[in-house]
């Protein structure tokens with residue numbers, strides 16, 4: 001009788017195992033899963049971009065060389081955002097790039113027609129990317 005009681009019932013043990021699998025167990029997997037899709041989006045295909053930003057990017061084809069998370073020809077937008085450029089600094093850099101700011105990258109072509117208004121749109125957008 002004692003021996004029978006000591007032996008755990010298999011179905012009860014299974015039920016306990018099942019209950020022990022909580023969200024905490026699957027969280028890393030869930031996070032990776034989300035990041036995976038976020039990564040696909042942020043490579044640039046379906047990334048939501050405000051219309052004014054899109055317009056500037058479209059005019060100068062910035063996105064042929066810059067993507068969200070990954071290095072293309074130039075640094076990613078996220079890397080660029082970390083530099084905290086003011087609109088004024090950004091305008092100056094677009095008209096006269098300083099390749100020494102980015103060792104290991106080819107120099108960016110100057111964009112002489114880049115206006116201060118364009119620079120404000122891009123600088124403001126980069127600023128909110130960091131949040």
Ligand code: HEC
Nearest residue numbers: 060061062065073074093097098099101102105106107108
């Ligand atoms: C032909 C490819 C190409 C295009 C198009 C391009 N870039 Fe770049 N960009 C680069 C490369 C390469 C670098 C890094 C080397 C450098 O700064 O010269 C860079 C650097 C930058 C920097 C950093 C400057 C610094 O000194 O820190 C900013 C900001 C930037 N690009 C924004 C833009 C914007 C905005 C556009 C569109 C108006 C654009 N780029 C278009 C290739 C490109």
